Each structure stands twice: as C-alpha cells, then as structure tokens.
Amino acid sequence: KAGVTQTPRYLIKTRGQQVTLSCSPISGHRSVSWYQQTPGQGLQFLFEYFSETQRNKGNFPGRFSGRQFSNSRSEMNVSTLELGDSALYLCASSSGLTSGGSTDTQYFGPGTRLTVL
C-alpha cells in the first residue's frame, strides 16, 4: 500500500497570506488527523476528520480549519498567517475505527514545512 502523502513538502509564505495543505491517506483509512510540530511546543493536535466530519479538535484559533472529502483526502487551511505559524505540519491517517476511547495506530506523512516570513 502506498503511504500517506502530503503536498506540498515545502512552502514559504508571508504574514497575512493564507495557505492550503493537502493530505492523501493510506487507501482504506477513513480518519485523517493533523498536527503542528514546532521546537518550542512539540507536536500539537489540530483536528481529526472521519468520514468527512470533524470528529475532534485541538486548541487552535479559528484561523486553522480543515475538511475531508468523500475519498478521505483532507486539506487544512490557515488564514491570515502569522510568524508563529511557521512549523512542520504533519498529517496522519488511521482506520479510525476506535472503541472505548482508544486511538489506533497513526500512519504519518512526511510533513509540509511551512515558513512564514
């Protein structure tokens, strides 16, 4: 099976702009989660989509949004970029068929490195 793919791999934007990142999950996976990774804050959960619905959300401002399509591909959008949004954005897919509060194995993509100038 092909792994999780993310596009683009690198992106440079300026403050105030917006950006859209894309993630294609492993075939058959219905859950896509997004994480932001920075040296200071580590890996922080942004949100999770399952069957086109946002199932979980982290503590990020409304400038961060996402969506999932019927083929499970997902996009995340960041509007009005700030310098602090510079980070590695990771997407992870899983079957999403959890039970009893147990999250199953996440399969990560290589990430998109976003630099905001």
Add this chain to the structure above:
Amino acid sequence: SQQGEEDPQALSIQEGENATMNCSYKTSINNLQWYRQNSGRGLVHLILIRSNEREKHSGRLRVTLDTSKKSSSLLITASRAADTASYFCATSGWTQGGSEKLVFGKGMKLTVNP
C-alpha cells in the same frame, strides 16, 4: 493533562549498548504508543501497548507499562547508529472535553555513536 513526558530529554550512547527511555503521564489511558522521528520527517509507529498489558516486544524493542505508576518505558537493545532519532510516547484516552485523541509528549533525542 494526559500528555506524556519523556525522560531523559536526550540520551547519547555507543553502538551496541541498550537505550532506555521513560514516559510518564497523568490521567488514565486506554493505550500508549511509541513513535520515532528521524530529523525533520514524519513519525513512524513503533509499538502500541494497551492498558491491560504490562509488557510487549517487537524485534529489538521492549515496552513496559505500569498503569499504577502511570509510566512506560521503551528499551532498545543492541542499539545501532540508525536508531539515532527522536522518540515520542503518545497516550490515547478520553480527554476532559469528552473526546478521545492521541496526545504526544515533547519527545526525547537519542544519539547512537558508531
């Protein structure tokens, strides 16, 4: 919070030695997972241990879980230079908000010197 904390934050050893990393967390969990990340790349899942399990093995990896102490350890035996990476523990369980998700620790850096 549910977030795990790895200890030590950095470890440097010689090839062939064993490496032990610890993870502590604060709330009840359903499972605990360990991931590896090579510099600036995506995370790779290593092993998952459920809350009703105490020990699990996978190749050169051995994970233990002590739910009474809210801690886990990852042992890598006979380390190799290729094991040089950052290692993260991640806990899965219900959050205060009533949802469930995977929460990652800040990670620890392992350097294996040839």
